[in-house]
Amino acid sequence: MPDGVEKKPSRIQQRNRRRILDAALDVFSKHGYRGATLDQIAEAAGLSKPNILYYFDGKEEIHVTLLNQLMETWLDPLVTLDPDGDPLREILGYVQRKLDMARDLPRESRLFAGEILQGAPRMAPHLVSGLQPLFDEKCAVIKAWMDRGALADVDPRHLIFSIWATTQHYADFDAQVRVLLREDARCHDGAGQYLQTLFTRLLTP
Amino acid sequence: MPDGVEKKPSRIQQRNRRRILDAALDVFSKHGYRGATLDQIAEAAGLSKPNILYYFDGKEEIHVTLLNQLMETWLDPLVTLDPDGDPLREILGYVQRKLDMARDLPRESRLFAGEILQGAPRMAPHLVSGLQPLFDEKCAVIKAWMDRGALADVDPRHLIFSIWATTQHYADFDAQVRVLLREDARCHDGAGQYLQTLFTRLLTP
DNA sequence: TCGTGCCTTTACCAAATGGTAAAATTTGCC
DNA sequence: GGCAAATTTTACCATTTGGTAAAGGCACGA
Known part of the structure; x- marks a missing residue:
């Protein structure tokens, strides 16, 4: 057996670890870490507390594990942004994917938001090592599109921020949105249409 | 003395209550309620814990007091939106005021964000009684502007959401913004210019 | 200056919470 | 079936935390 390689976890291990992480995502996203x-x-x-601690070393390890897993899912739509695609179509597709994620994975969005809101105490390293390089890379891609006149010229960094802000808003500020839209069931479609318009008008050369 | 009217608080009361609320704003905005x-x-x-509890009935009362005070400050820029002003100028001015608030009152922004993020457990009544009527009113104002062709036609509700989202993002996600912009001191001005462009292009008929 | 009422401190407490030790039970393999 | 290892439970513990009781200090008007 190769050195330093753990043997694959049993079926019970897999099932219980997944259960715990899913439960923790629920609870952490609802109430924050503390x-x-x-x-x-x-x-x-559906497990006892000591049993939880049989699978994880402590509360913090659960939280960190969740954050690590989340990072991949979270960056995926940005990774997908294709330098060789049609610029406007790529951006609008990115917006739509982010908005769909806000609808389909609101717990993840809120977990992430809560962590950043409190200064990213357990995530700062990941931001620097994982997000920053990707951010810089995609900013350069967008800049290149603008330089060749395929998109209107704006600051790519703030463009990305505004995409994140507007899409995640629907997950993170859900409680407010629900009150103001009176639980409108068509909210998601309405937001989608609005955001497509917003970024189309901004970026059309 | 009129019935049910409390006598004005002493100078010490005023000073200490203000100190406590300021300290609490710091702490709550950094770590969340729990x-x-x-x-x-x-x-x-700079006071002892029992002394704090001499001025407030408990942790929750401090938090609620903070939220109540915040509500007024927070809604003020929207209240100021003038139905008789120049539509585009009014909207862009609102965007700028909100962005300035994100810079000048980041603690307040994060306190609010944290409360909403966790489902507004202590603020839901205020949202319905304070924010909702104002929101509806200003949506109608914007709708009227669009109907008479002074602004491009988009959903006023999502327009307001996108203004909130993009401006508050700089306060609420500060930890992320700082990493990605590498502490750029000109961040605020850059964001201001970008957002003015964004909403100008969206709303110019 | 003296006492009354406002303010502050000291010394506590009960509940909640993250975590542990070790016994008991179940699982998977021969 | 039988046994070793993996899993789960029971019974705890130390610390933290929101909160209280009551005594002490202080300011200020008569």
């Missing part, structure tokens, strides 16, 4: 308790996570996972 | 402790607030305020 607001979440191991008892809540344990109950949501 | 993450904040009375001990932290007490230390930041």
Whole structure:
């Protein structure tokens, strides 16, 4: 057996770790790191607290594991941005993918938002090592599109920020959106149409 | 003395209540409601914990008081939106005021964001009684502007959401913005220019 | 200056919470 | 079936935390 390689986890391990992480995502995204308790996570996972601690070294490890897993999912839509595609279509596609994620993965969006809101205490390294290089790379791609006149000229960094802000808003500020739209079921489609218009008008040369 | 009217608080009362609220704003905005402790607030305020509880009935009352005070400040820029002003100028002015607030009152922005993120458990009534009517009113104003052709036709509700999202992003996601812009000191001006362009292109008929 | 009422501190407490030790149970393999 | 290893439970523990009781200090008007 190769050195330093752990043997594959048993079926029970896999199932229980997944259960715990899913429960923890629920609880952490609802109450924040400090607001979440191991008892809540344990109950949501259908396991006892000591049993939770058999699978994870502690509350923090659960949180960090969640954040690590999330990073990949979260960056995926940006990774997909294709330098060889049609610029406007690529951007609008990115906006739509981000908006769909806000609808389909609101817990993940809120977990991420909560972590950043509190200064990214457990995520700062990931931001620098994972997000920053990708951000710089895609900014350069967008800049190149603008330089060859395929998109209107704006600051690519703020462009990306505004895409993140507008799309994630629907997940992170859901409580507010629901009150103001009175639970409008067509909210997502309306937001999609609006954002497509917004970025089309901004970027059409 | 009129019935049910409390006599005006002493100078000491005023000073200490203000100190406590300022300290609490610091602590709550940094760590969230559950993450904040009375001990932290007490230390930041330069008072003992029981002394804090002499001025407020408990942790929750401090938080609610803060939220109540914040509501007024927070809605003010929207209140100012003038139905008789020049439509585009009014909207762009609103964007700028919100962005300035994100720079000047980041603690308030994060306190608000944290509360909404967790489902507005202590603020839902205020949203319905304070924000919702104002939101509806200003949506109607914007709608009227669009109907008479002074602004391009988009959904006013999503327009307002996108203004909130893009401006508050710089306060709420500061930790991320700082990493990605590498602490760029000119960030605020850059954001201002970008957002003015964004909403001008969207709304110019 | 003296007492009354406002303010502050000291010394506590009960509940909640993250975590542990070790016994008991179950699982998977021969 | 039987046994070793993996899993789960029971019974705890130390710390943190929101909150209280009551005594002490202080300011200020009579």
